[in-house]
Amino acid sequence: xxxxxxxxxxxxxxxxxxxxxxxxxxxxxxxxxxxxxxxxxxxxxxxxxxxxxxxxxxxxxxxxxxxxxxxxxxxxxxxxxxxxxxxxxxxxxxxxxxxxxxxxxxxxxxxxxxxxxxxxxxxxxxxxxxxxxxxxxxxx
Numbered sequence: 329x330x331x332x333x334x335x336x337x338x339x340x341x342x343x344x345x346x347x348x349x350x351x352x353x354x355x356x357x358x359x360x361x362x363x364x365x366x367x368x369x370x371x372x373x374x375x376x377x378x379x380x381x382x383x384x385x386x387x388x389x390x391x392x393x394x395x396x397x398x399x400x401x402x403x404x405x406x407x408x409x410x411x412x413x414x415x416x417x418x419x420x421x422x423x424x425x426x427x428x429x430x431x432x433x434x435x436x437x438x439x440x441x442x443x444x445x446x447x448x449x450x451x452x453x454x455x456x457x458x459x460x461x462x463x464x465x466x467x468x
Contacts, residue, residue: 336377339355340377355379359445361415361416363464364412368405376402390462391461392451395454406462410425423465434458
């Protein structure tokens with residue numbers, strides 16, 4: 329099996345070759361986007377491949393870290409600097425990320441996300457934490 333970096337590179341190449349669609353491997357058919365943010369401590373450009381759902385015109389992603397007991401690093405990055413770049417389909421655009429950690433909006437977005445992407449349902453129990461939701465709103 330390829331290392332994680334090579335696997336990510338191949339996944340991104342597949343997405344870019346197919347208008348954003350993943351055509352092979354375990355994520356084939358999943359709605360994915362690339363989010364670029366800056367490291368909270370380093371300021372270096374970071375990239376995350378994320379599964380999304382939609383809420384109106386906004387993209388919604390969940391800070392599951394695959395069910396890990398800790399939030400993914402990109403959550404801290406966007407809390408420090410909510411200005412991100414999104415690549416989805418054949419377009420790249422600037423967006424503002426807003427982390428929603430709890431409350432009715434978070435609950436609604438989580439329920440909607442799991443309805444669209446049912447394989448996310450076990451993550452709260454698996455992780456032992458409330459999964460933060462993130463709203464990505466296109467700028468301009």
